[in-house]
Amino acid sequence: MTGNRLTAQGLTLAYEDRVVVEDLDVEIPDGEVTVIVGPNACGKSTLLRALGRLLKPRRGAVLLDGTDLSRIPTRRIAQVVGLLPQTPVAPEGITVADLVSRGRQPHQKWWQQWSETDETSVTEAMERTSTADLAERQVDELSGGQRQRVWIAMALAQDTDLLLLDEPTTYLDIAHQVEVLDLVRQLNRERGRTVVAVLHDLNQAARYADHLIAMRAGRIVAQGPPADIVTAELVGKVFGLASVVVPDPVTGDPLVVPGPPRQAGPPRGA
Ligand SMILES: Nc1ncnc2c1ncn2[C@@H]1O[C@H](COP(=O)(O)OP(=O)(O)OP(=O)(O)O)[C@@H](O)[C@H]1O
Ligand SMILES: [Mg+2]
Numbered sequence: 001m002t003g004n005r006l007t008a009q010g011l012t013l014a015y016e017d018r019v020v021v022e023d024l025d026v027e028i029p030d031g032e033v034t035v036i037v038g039p040n041a042c043g044k045s046t047l048l049r050a051l052g053r054l055l056k057p058r059r060g061a062v063l064l065d066g067t068d069l070s071r072i073p074t075r076r077i078a079q080v081v082g083l084l085p086q087t088p089v090a091p092e093g094i095t096v097a098d099l100v101s102r103g104r105q106p107h108q109k110w111w112q113q114w115s116e117t118d119e120t121s122v123t124e125a126m127e128r129t130s131t132a133d134l135a136e137r138q139v140d141e142l143s144g145g146q147r148q149r150v151w152i153a154m155a156l157a158q159d160t161d162l163l164l165l166d167e168p169t170t171y172l173d174i175a176h177q178v179e180v181l182d183l184v185r186q187l188n189r190e191r192g193r194t195v196v197a198v199l200h201d202l203n204q205a206a207r208y209a210d211h212l213i214a215m216r217a218g219r220i221v222a223q224g225p226p227a228d229i230v231t232a233e234l235v236g237k238v239f240g241l242a243s244v245v246v247p248d249p250v251t252g253d254p255l256v257v258p259g260p261p262r263q264a265g266p267p268r269g270a
């Protein structure tokens with residue numbers, strides 16, 4: 001036991017006869033931002049869904065505070081672990097305010113339907129995701145990026161110690177991507193939230209992750225601090241892509257520039 005709250009041991013995940021992840025061990029470091037990267041279909045969402053108990057392991061177990069998730073009541077899990085799936089589906093005709101409020105369900109008590117804490121959490125979540133202006137709009141008539149921020153607001157309103165986000169930046173323009181990633185980091189640094197996010201942008205991953213997990217074909221190829229593991233060799237191994245890795249001129253984090261290194265040749269026109 002290492003004492004991390006969320007871990008998995010000997011995890012095998014499958015859909016009917018398609019095994020996606022086999023015998024995987026993973027530890028989610030408490031109080032850190034973990035980012036999972038890897039090619040399409042390698043099993044990132046599958047792993048995240050198992051960590052959030054949306055998918056039952058074929059073998060092995062996900063442990064929360066040392067207890068198998070399958071032995072913990074769903075409501076209790078939802079008070080501790082929030083999951084934003086890759087393609088969430090909103091009930092038809094629901095308003096933004098109502099959807100975000102649903103994030104509070106795991107905390108509501110039968111004798112008190114709506115508390116001041118619920119109200120504060122919802123208001124704050126909407127302010128932090130710049131969705132307050134959308135409160136009365138219907139979710140299904142929003143733009144892709146607006147809708148994504150509403151889902152993030154719902155996950156935030158749930159107010160959990162652990163937050164699992166599957167591609168939280170999809171559909172967002174670059175400014176909103178940075179806004180969401182900064183928000184994630186803020187929640188982590190200021191409130192000690194443990195975050196696991198799947199991201200496709202390797203450079204954002206390297207910048208925002210404390211702990212990076214690189215997956216390929218259902219296996220973890222490398223994990224650790226980005227500065228230790230992001231190399232051209234790793235990018236080649238995981239994505240089959242030639243690249244050059246240089247220090248980010250702003251932050252010093254590894255910056256992946258796709259494409260083979262330029263061969264030093266004779267100067268042009270020579
Ligand atoms: N509900 C499902 N039923 C059957 N197979 C599935 C299901 N969901 C995913 N799979 C399969 O499991 C494999 C892993 O899918 P997963 O969604 O975990 O990939 P991913 O790494 O998240 O990819 P992406 O980057 O495209 O989101 C894929 O081969 C996919 O086709
Ligand atoms: Mg996915």
